[in-house]
Amino acid sequence: MTIGVGRRHLMLGAAVAVSLLAVVETTVALVAPSRAPTDADWVAAGAAVRAGFRPGDLIVAAPAWADPILRVQLGDLIPPEIAARMDDDRFARVWEVGQRGAQAPLSPGGTTTVDERFGRLRVRLVERPAEIVNYDFVARWADAQVSRRDASGVVVACTLAGERVICPAPGNNSLHRQLVEVDQKLREALLTEPVAGAAVVIEFPAVPLGRALVIATGLHDTWMRKAARGTVEARLTVGDQTTELPVTSDDSGWTRTRIDTTARAGQTVPVRLEITSAAPSDRFFAFAAEARR
């Protein structure tokens, strides 16, 4: 039995197309492994970055999944507080070690002042206007005055005990600085737990304001996010200006909120964060904040 001429031509076209596809797929499969950067490429790129590195510089990998290999070469220049930074905005100089044409998601406006290739790697130095931090809430965590206010308005003060602020029973909540995991990324943050029927109040009494206060929030720990679905509500009061922060949930990730404080720039004011949750079980609320000039 033979097939019709039209259909035969269609099938013949398919045969040609499939044959070409097979050749391309085979070729790519054979060639692709050689497109990966070699150890020598990483060593050379690492040496170049190290030679030009200045304290305060940020080093990133592009794509981000190459970060562990980057840290093999340059991990001593990427301490935990930099690796788990709140965001990239405070860095004026960013070294990017990229491959396969990928670029790190840096904010626009920078100038590339170094651009060199080391085998399959490309090293770029991007210099850009950076935000200057007046007050880093995570670094200054010991300034925090923590209390718990129940529904009837009774306030219980919490006390500093070693590396954390601890509140008394029945809440037994605490505040401490920790490397947290939010949305499967590490962040240097302050960690606390909301309490049933009460508000956890964290006040930094004297914060020198600049033009903006940036706060990022999220829920810590994949397994805890899996264990419960409750949300956390947070309200930030800067001086007498109160802002309701986005609701923090299992799916909200690391959410940044930028509050314009231009009108109060230069003033030193108290900043208070109030945290509540109707379902606080297994909720580990993490936040980091900076007052920026």
Add this chain to the structure above:
Amino acid sequence: MKRLSPRRADWLITALLAFGTVVWLLAVEGRQGIGRDEAQYMRAGERYWGWFSELGDNLAHGRPGRSLTPSDIDRYWSDNAPDHPVVMKALYGISWRAFHSCSCMGATHGYHPVPIPARHTTLPLFSRDSTAFRFPAILFAALLVGLVYRFARGWLPRAPSAVAAVLTLAQPHFFFHAQIACFDAPIVTMAFAVGFGYWKSLRSPRWGIATGGLFGVALGVKHNAWLIPFFLVAHYLWMRRGDLRARRLTPIPLVFVAMLVLGPLLFFAHWPWLWVAPAARTRAYVLRHLEHEHYNFEYLGYNFNQPPTTAAMKWLRATAPFVETGLTVPVTTLALAAIGAGVLARRRRGAPVDPESEQAEAPTAERPSWLRPGADVDRAPGAFVLFQTLGPMAVLAVPSTPIFGGVKHFLAAMPYLAVMAGIGLAAIGRALREVLTDVRVRWRPAAVMPAALALLVCLPALVETRRSHPDGLGHYNLLAGGFAGGASLGMNRQFWGYSVLPMLPDLDRRVPENRRLYWHDTLSDAISMYKRDGRLSLEVGDTGFGEEGIKRSEIGILFYEKHWTKYEAWFWQYYGTTRPIAVRAREGVPMVTLYERGAR
């Protein structure tokens, strides 16, 4: 020289394909690490062997009843129960007992889950214990490849049938599972065997009975077998849709009766653990899987570990089996399968799948019969392949279904996808042959073009599969961009902690730090097996699980999966560094990181 009959030629090709599968898998399985689940199944298999061994002793002493007491049964068979039935695990244990090279009374004597009273007499086919455990799984993969050829031969000429068989094996994710002592590849074999038997039963009552038995074995391999009847019934109802139109009762076929009767009987008979409390333990087994936890799994940049709650995430989650298929199966195979699907869709009722088909699809009988329910109707081969391919995927597309195994959860679709690819190849090969017939006089090499095409379409699948090994779980196809493309898309890279194997020599050298080694997701059973295999010094330590394990350790490894991120924070915190001392990567994509306390 005597020419082979067509029947013998087919058997020879079947045997060659199966043998080739065994050789390929045995040649490479040693580079494949031992995963969490696999290590548990090896342990359980050896323990089950202990029961058989004791039964032999009891029989020899005329007291077989001792092996059937609840306490004796539970001593051996409660391992890995109620999680999984025991057909494969028992085979793994028996294979180990039969084929390992025994050094059982040596230094690793204490690493066995059951006491070893004396040196084993074995047929020492394999130098590593783990290979002996894996051998039955490899044989099942070979059986599948042979079955696919036999099934496809019913519809197709030899070359495309053989291509379908090759393309079944030459898929990186299936290949990964085909060589390990788990159940995900063996259940594909059994699902296909049941499907094949069902297809033959439509016109042969003998196969109706046999398929009931095959279904019983499938139930003993893995719980995925519960789904098989749904896909077969779907096809059956479609095939006999004329009954509905004519408002007459559809005959209940022998095959379904046999599956209903023999399936549960064999399932119960094969699993001694059930004998102790049949109802309660069967219920525990069923609930174990109906209420299965959603383990973590990365898909398109999201970590899924519970059913999605928003509409957008439900839709995204529903795409998983289809997108994963599209990004993991070699693209040439997918293209051929698409052509094959088109051929099946355009087939006229009663016409053969291929003009050169051995099987006629047109009715061969006037009246319906429960013994031959496919004799009086067109057997609807397109619907059959469609339901067997899309059925397993559709189940995994339901957002409330756990997806933690990725492609392995719907691997049963893959042999049928490969059959469709064979159908596609047959169609374009025939067109090519007809065109070349006209020009052959002028260009003689044209005569080999169809055969060359058959070889050519296997090439990318074979090369991709070879490239993927031993990290098939992290491999993605041309569309995704390989390992790196998969990582950039946020696709799962690995699970089960198997990928440490290539690092073992390095870990072994790091004395004395390796006396306090944190193994992360590598299960202690896997570490024991590495030691039994002689791939790891017995002195290498294991500091245990989680944060405390990292605190106690001097060096430690971390597998890259999204949900393990916080473990890296513990390394940074307790080791005082963010700088790993080594990263095991595939094509630049990190798989495992090695940290050392205080490294700068």
